[in-house]
Amino acid sequence: MxxxxxxxxxxxxxxxxxxxxxxxxxxxxxxxxxxxxxxRPVVLPDGRGLPPGEGRVEEGQRIYAQKCASCHGENGEGYPFNRLVSEPFPITPDTEPVEYAIGNYWPYATTLFDYIRRAMPFGQGGTLTDEEVYHLVAFLLYMNGIVDAGTPVNQKTLPQIRMPARELLELDPEAKRRFPWLTLP
Missing domain, CATH: 1.20.5 (Single alpha-helices involved in coiled-coils or other helix-helix interfaces)
Incomplete structure (x- = not known):
């Protein structure tokens, strides 16, 4: 046997x-x-892996209308897919957002870039150029009230953008227990 x-x-x-x-x-x-x-290399929260390029709100609005609005709504309101623009409200650890969106949920602007570059548009992930992704990120951050219309978004400025939900991000208790040396950027 x-x-x-x-x-x-x-x-x-x-x-x-x-x-x-x-x-x-x-x-x-x-x-x-x-x-x-x-x-492509993964873009980390501290900005490592970001490619050269720059985005502006105006161009991002044009690209959004062409490639994103059919799924996320004309103004990011989320129809038929996820909402991208959040309702303005103070974000605290006790706040329960009605709908998660970039402005009230996403902790790092750099990883937003990475996600859009890899996964969008739906079913065609990876087809946007790095410049197009920078433009879209600039537009979406502007629509969520995080940057001004004239703010350029690039390899240097994107890691410096402080997202409203950043302070709400916590390590999972199990991750803290198993990896006590691990910290968030």
Whole structure:
């Protein structure tokens, strides 16, 4: 019985290794393949990974009307998909937003850039240029009352933007317990 189980285990392990080799598991990805899949670095909360470029509110409004309004509403009100513009109200730890949106929920402007670049427009994630994403972020931050209309959004300014919900972000209690050295940026 033990020999039979051992034989099956060895067979499955060998099959797994053969399949891993066949599909290149464990092999570093080549530059060419990375370009083919358009793999971009993750943008971290502190701004590491942000590409060069700059966005302005006016251009962001134009791009939003073309590529975003059909899902998120003409003014970000959220029809048929999620709301992007929040109702203005004071945000405190005790506040329960009626609907989560960028202005009352998103903790970092930099990760908003990363999310839009990777996931939007719906079903076509990764098709926006970095410039288009900067323009959209500028427009959405403006619509949420976070930046002025003339504020340029770029690699340098985006990490400096303080989101209203930033102070409400907390580490999960389990993460605190397991990784006591971990802090939020």
């Amino acid at each position: 033990f020999r039979r189980a051992l034989a099956w285990g060895a067979l499955l392990a060998a099959l797994g290794l053969a399949l891993a080799a066949r599909y290149g598991l464990g092999t570093p990805i080549s530059e060419e393949l990375a370009r083919q899949y358009d793999l």
